Amino acid sequence: MRCLVLILPFALLACGQQQSASRSGCAQSASHQITWSNPTAPDTVTARADGPSCKQAAVTFTIRDAQGDPLWAFASTHYAMTAGDGAMSGDAPDVPEASMAEFLANWADVTMQNSGELPEWRHGEPTLRGETFSYHTDFEREAYEMLRSRDLPMACFAGGAETSQCLVIDPLSNAPALLVAYGP
Secondary structure, X not given: XXXXXXXXXXXXXXXXXXXXXXXXXXXEEEEEEEXXXXXXXXXXXXXXXXXOOOOOOEEEEEEEOOOOOEEEEEEEEHHHHHHOOOOOOOOOOOOOHHHHHHHHHHHHOOEEEEHHHOOOOOOOOOOOOOOOOEEXXXXXXXXXXXXXXXXXXXXXXXXXXXXXXXXEEEOOOOEEEEEEEEEO
C-alpha cells in the first residue's frame, strides 16, 4: 500500500506533463523598450497572446520598469483588438501564427508622444474635443490641462480596433495614469 501511495503522485504528474506537452495552441510574445517612466532606465513593453488557438487568444499588454515591476497592464482578446467589440462570430477567420506575431510586434511598438501634443480643452466646453478624433478623459478639465501643459512623455497604444489610449506618469502620484483615449 505504501508503494502505491508513493507511485500514484508521480504517475499523475507524468500524465499531466504529457498532456501539456502535446497540447497545441497559441503562446507568443513580443517586447519593445521605451523611455517613459525614467529617462535613464528604459521600460519594457510586452504584448502576449495565449489561447487554445491564435483565433481564440487572449492578449495582454504590459509595461514594466527597468527593475521588472509592472507599471501598466491591459487585457483583451485578439478578436476585439482587430475586429471590434462583441462576441466572436462563428465564421471569424483563423489567425495564423505569423499574423499573430506581426500583431504582437506592432502592439508592443508603442507610439511615444508628449502630452502637450493633445488638444486643448477649451474653457467653457463641457467635454474635450479634437479636430480629427473623438477624445475621452476621466480627468476634470483643470487636471487634464495641467497634465497637458507639463508636456509629459506619453506612451500611446492600441486599446481596441479603432481606439488608442495614452498614458502619462502623473507627477503628483508618480504612478501611470490613463490621460486620454481617442478614436474616430
